Amino acid sequence: MTNHVVPSESLLRGRRATEFIEGITLLNDLEWNESIEKWILHCSLFSDKIKADILPKETEWYILIDNEYPKGSISFYPAKVNGFTQTFPHQMYNGEGNKAYPWRSGMLCLDTNVRTLGRFITNNEPFEEDKRLNWYVERAIYWLIAASLNNLTIDDEPFELVDFPEYSGLKLGFLENYQSFRYWNSTDIKFGIVEFSLILPGTFLVRHFKKPNGQCFREINWGQYASQFKCDNRVIGSWILLKEVPFLEPWQAPSTWEELEAVCDKQGIDLLKKINLLKNKQNYRNKLAHILLVGFPIRNKLSDEDSEIFWKGIEIPILFDFKAGFKRTHLKEKEVITNKSTHHINKYRKINWMHSFNWSKESIMSRGMLPKSLCNSKVLQIGAGSLGASVGELLIRGGVEKLGITDFDLLEMGNITRHTLLINDIDKYKAQSLADKLNRSSLHSKVTSFNGTLQYNLNHNSKELEKYNIILDCTGEDEVLGYLENYTWPHPKRFVSVSLGFGGKRLFFFNSMGLNFPNEIFKEMIRPWLIKEQDHYQGYTFPREGLGCWHPLFPARTDDIWIMAATAVKKLERIHQEQDVPILSVYEQQVTNGAFEGLKLVEEVKFNG
Amino acid sequence: MEVKPYFTDFLSNIRLTKNQTDDLKTGHKTLRKRLLEDESISPFIITTFLQGSYRRATAVKPKNNNKSDVDVIVVTNLDSEEYTPQQALDLFIPFLDEHYSGKWKMQGRSIGIELSYVELDLVITSAPSEAQKELLESESVCISESLEELSHWKLTKSWSFSNESSKEEPAWKSEPLLIPDREANKWEETDPLAQIKWTWDKNAACNSHYVNVVKALKWWKKLNPDPKYPKGYPLEHFIGNCCPDNISSVAKGVTLTLENIVSDHPSKPELKDHGVPEHDVFKRITDEEYEEFYNLVSNAASLAREALDCEDKVDSINLWRELFGSKFPEPPSNVTTSQNSSFTKREEPSSSVSGGRFG
Numbered sequence: 001m002t003n004h005v006v007p008s009e010s011l012l013r014g015r016r017a018t019e020f021i022e023g024i025t026l027l028n029d030l031e032w033n034e035s036i037e038k039w040i041l042h043c044s045l046f047s048d049k050i051k052a053d054i055l056p057k058e059t060e061w062y063i064l065i066d067n068e069y070p071k072g073s074i075s076f077y078p079a080k081v082n083g084f085t086q087t088f089p090h091q092m093y094n095g096e097g098n099k100a101y102p103w104r105s106g107m108l109c110l111d112t113n114v115r116t117l118g119r120f121i122t123n124n125e126p127f128e129e130d131k132r133l134n135w136y137v138e139r140a141i142y143w144l145i146a147a148s149l150n151n152l153t154i155d156d157e158p159f160e161l162v163d164f165p166e167y168s169g170l171k172l173g174f175l176e177n178y179q180s181f182r183y184w185n186s187t188d189i190k191f192g193i194v195e196f197s198l199i200l201p202g203t204f205l206v207r208h209f210k211k212p213n214g215q216c217f218r219e220i221n222w223g224q225y226a227s228q229f230k231c232d233n234r235v236i237g238s239w240i241l242l243k244e245v246p247f248l249e250p251w252q253a254p255s256t257w258e259e260l261e262a263v264c265d266k267q268g269i270d271l272l273k274k275i276n277l278l279k280n281k282q283n284y285r286n287k288l289a290h291i292l293l294v295g296f297p298i299r300n301k302l303s304d305e306d307s308e309i310f311w312k313g314i315e316i317p318i319l320f321d322f323k324a325g326f327k328r329t330h331l332k333e334k335e336v337i338t339n340k341s342t343h344h345i346n347k348y349r350k351i352n353w354m355h356s357f358n359w360s361k362e363s364i365m366s367r368g369m370l371p372k373s374l375c376n377s378k379v380l381q382i383g384a385g386s387l388g389a390s391v392g393e394l395l396i397r398g399g400v401e402k403l404g405i406t407d408f409d410l411l412e413m414g415n416i417t418r419h420t421l422l423i424n425d426i427d428k429y430k431a432q433s434l435a436d437k438l439n440r441s442s443l444h445s446k447v448t449s450f451n452g453t454l455q456y457n458l459n460h461n462s463k464e465l466e467k468y469n470i471i472l473d474c475t476g477e478d479e480v481l482g483y484l485e486n487y488t489w490p491h492p493k494r495f496v497s498v499s500l501g502f503g504g505k506r507l508f509f510f511n512s513m514g515l516n517f518p519n520e521i522f523k524e525m526i527r528p529w530l531i532k533e534q535d536h537y538q539g540y541t542f543p544r545e546g547l548g549c550w551h552p553l554f555p556a557r558t559d560d561i562w563i564m565a566a567t568a569v570k571k572l573e574r575i576h577q578e579q580d581v582p583i584l585s586v587y588e589q590q591v592t593n594g595a596f597e598g599l600k601l602v603e604e605v606k607f608n609g
Numbered sequence: 610m611e612v613k614p615y616f617t618d619f620l621s622n623i624r625l626t627k628n629q630t631d632d633l634k635t636g637h638k639t640l641r642k643r644l645l646e647d648e649s650i651s652p653f654i655i656t657t658f659l660q661g662s663y664r665r666a667t668a669v670k671p672k673n674n675n676k677s678d679v680d681v682i683v684v685t686n687l688d689s690e691e692y693t694p695q696q697a698l699d700l701f702i703p704f705l706d707e708h709y710s711g712k713w714k715m716q717g718r719s720i721g722i723e724l725s726y727v728e729l730d731l732v733i734t735s736a737p738s739e740a741q742k743e744l745l746e747s748e749s750v751c752i753s754e755s756l757e758e759l760s761h762w763k764l765t766k767s768w769s770f771s772n773e774s775s776k777e778e779p780a781w782k783s784e785p786l787l788i789p790d791r792e793a794n795k796w797e798e799t800d801p802l803a804q805i806k807w808t809w810d811k812n813a814a815c816n817s818h819y820v821n822v823v824k825a826l827k828w829w830k831k832l833n834p835d836p837k838y839p840k841g842y843p844l845e846h847f848i849g850n851c852c853p854d855n856i857s858s859v860a861k862g863v864t865l866t867l868e869n870i871v872s873d874h875p876s877k878p879e880l881k882d883h884g885v886p887e888h889d890v891f892k893r894i895t896d897e898e899y900e901e902f903y904n905l906v907s908n909a910a911s912l913a914r915e916a917l918d919c920e921d922k923v924d925s926i927n928l929w930r931e932l933f934g935s936k937f938p939e940p941p942s943n944v945t946t947s948q949n950s951s952f953t954k955r956e957e958p959s960s961s962v963s964g965g966r967f968g
Contacts, residue, residue, distance in 0.1 A: 006627075016614045017941045020922060029617055130941035 014133035077103035087252035172313035194237035197229035313354030370398035380468035383475035390565035484517035504560025512582035660801035666757035678728035689735035694789025800884025822862035867910035
């Protein structure tokens with residue numbers, strides 16, 4: 001048949017170059033598949049080094065290649081005929097795959113991250129047309145050799161979970177870390193009831209683990225955002241903790257109930273018995289879904305000890321009757337009543353594994369996090385203006401959990417030119433809106449707003465405010481420092497005052513420790529700088545918003561605010577290492593001939609009075 | 610070495626492009642429609658069908674920007690006893706002037722029509738026998754597809770393009786048709802259907818490599834224009850006679866065909882045309898021309914044998930390239946001779962460093 005899309009010369013060159021690899025035989029030339037928009041190359045791969053009792057020495061493959069070759073993806077799928085059915089490490093779940101295609105779903109992982117293949121073929125992926133496809137083909141052949149010799153993983157590589165075929169459209173978030181792992185190890189409870197909140201359409205968060213008798217023994221400590229959702233009583237939850245990762249040799253996720261049952265049995269766990277025990281405790285009336293959590297220990301690196309529990313969710317069609325499913329006994333009368341749409345699922349039925357994620361702070365924030373000392377601090381931020389909003393957001397996204405925000409002001413349209421709040425927050429309390437926004441910025445943050453002036457809050461909410469250990473002033477108002485000077489805290493606090501100079505060109509970062517804010521010392525230390533500042537704005541007409549009452553605005557752009565807010569956070573990062581004497585640090589934007597050259601720490605002095 | 614992917618790409622480089630074959634089909638369909646709608650000529654027309662190298666899937670790209678051409682047989686109901694060839698051809702002149710004014714010319718055995726995108730050679734036949742008429746009007750004859758575009762085909766009146774499981778009907782035997790020879794002013798026998806059928810059967814016997822062997826060698830002959838003959842159909846016919854069945858690759862087919870010519874035909878053979886055995890396809894070729902051609906083949910045969918037996922892939926590809934010219938793809942640039950199985954050089958550090966940046 002004629003192809004309407006013609007392979008590019010680059011792709012033909014890549015395909016011709018495979019002629020130079022001994023182990024590949026092309027069974028069919030490149031064919032364009034319109035529905036998946038890929039080129040398909042049907043071939044067989046052979047190596048004499050493949051251990052034949054594990055894998056055939058020759059197997060058939062479908063290589064799916066992007067039309068943009070040598071750019072784009074190249075993926076290898078085992079053929080349904082003359083392929084193989086096992087799933088190995090560094091491979092996607094090798095199921096039957098889509099009925100429309102002659103290949104199975106078990107795509108090989110051949111990319112640079114599979115370092116074990118680097119022993120044979122360099123881990124540097126080439127992008128030349130003559131080389132790239134060959135690089136993949138050669139790695140595929142070595143993958144097969146390594147798979148047959150049980151050599152696909154090396155001890156110091158990161159632990160990779162089996163690839164669960166995720167047929168369920170639901171998503172699950174749980175919270176586990178090393179601490180909770182030790183807890184799980186210390187308890188004898190190995191199965192029970194679990195409660196969820198639906199925090200987004202289709203996304204469930206684990207809230208409570210309960211014993212089979214319904215007694216709660218572990219409440220998950222999420223942030224403010226998640227906590228506002230009630231536990232969803234339309235969902236039944238059960239949990240069961242296994243002794244190790246459920247897998248079938250070599251590294252395949254159980255895909256049917258029969259397979260899961262067998263895997264549990266091998267671990268000495270009677271899955272059905274436990275599920276049936278739980279089933280009798282649950283009320284199935286008016287329920288929409290049943291979620292079973294299967295937990296098991298995992299580790300960071302292959303050679304490490306287990307260090308964390310992973311919970312893989314299973315969506316069980318509601319009113320699924322396990323006895324009927326496995327043993328074909330009669331349904332109980334009660335179940336029949338509520339059982340209008342019972343699915344009689346047999347043991348060959350596929351398991352609806354859910355997309356499951358550990359949303360613990362350590363896990364989510366592995367991309368980058370502020371030091372523990374700062375994250376564990378409780379920060380009371382005074383001022384939710386443009387500088388405060390930026391600093392607050394950087395702290396929350398950096399991992400600070402507990403943040404209090406005080407501000408008396410309402411948001412105006414002019415504010416949002418450099419404020420992180422939005423148009424729909426206008427005429428609302430800045431403190432309240434910012435707290436809401438920051439609570440939506442992290443699953444773990446607990447941001448509380450204190451609308452009103454600092455003075456008002458010190459008078460009315462002192463008990464609340466005293467829980468914080470870092471008092472962070474972002475107002476730039478002398479008056480606020482005055483209140484702070486006059487208020488004596490019951491315990492020593494870390495005081496930080498962050499403010500900007502004219503046009504946001506300087507950052508003043510003052511840090512001290514005590515029961516009061518040392519306002520006199522601060523004033524003395526910052527005085528020479530304020531004199532310098534005057535030189536800048538003398539003769540300058542301050543911008544005004546609108547007409548009428550003269551109210552000068554502080555000129556600076558958002559980029560000035562953000563770079564200074566980020567610098568302030570860099571300073572805060574080390575705050576607990578500082579001595580207890582007051583210190584003033586000054587950063588300055590460096591500009592030469594109009595070109596921005598960066599920020600410079602132009603002064604850092606300790607008070608020695 | 611057989612270097613199959615290299616042959617695949619060489620063949621797609623010398624085969625007519627999709628646009629070219631689309632043009633041929635359009636040219637043919639338009640002509641056929643006009644003939645059947647023309648009031649003065651349509652009463653004489655029984656059917657039209659495609660023949661020639663395009664139909665047999667043995668056509669190669671024309672050189673020097675020439676247009677591709679296609680032969681269209683126009684089967685008429687004109688009695689060869691009543692009409693002289695000239696009279697029969699003259700009937701078409703008003704039609705040609707109306708639809709192809711200034712674009713047609715009378716040739717020895719056909720009417721040439723030169724369109725902007727394609728050249729049509731109209732070959733007019735006299736009336737076939739009643740039995741043949743049915744076959745000539747059947748789908749197996751009238752389709753515009755070349756043999757290569759068909760996964761199944763049979764010369765029967767019940768064959769259909771869309772139905773793979775053709776009825777168990779034995780293939781029909783075609784009869785020669787009469788075409789005008791203007792110079793001799795007499796009707797001449799020809800049997801295009803026999804040629805098509807022979808090619809289909811031969812290709813099946815050669816694991817579908819036959820038409821590719823023909824194309825490769827026709828291309829080789831184009832690169833070697835001295836002597837001018839044999840070329841075209843006579844060359845194809847000769848290749849057909851010398852190409853063994855059951856070949857496993859084009860490379861083998863080409864080599865064995867050339868070698869068979871060298872060993873079996875040191876002097877000019879007589880080649881009986883398919884369907885009309887009285888015709889010697891090589892009739893017009895002189896002994897001198899054949900001798901020159903034979904020497905050309907001898908050199909090509911040893912070059913092909915060297916390329917086929919060469920153990921080194923790069924060398925082998927370069928030898929095939931010597932035989933078939935620049936349309937035969939080059940070996941990969943980064944492989945040197947004698948580097949056979951280990952393609953990826955491991956000792957050389959990568960010139961570009963990738964990764965290490967995040968966005």
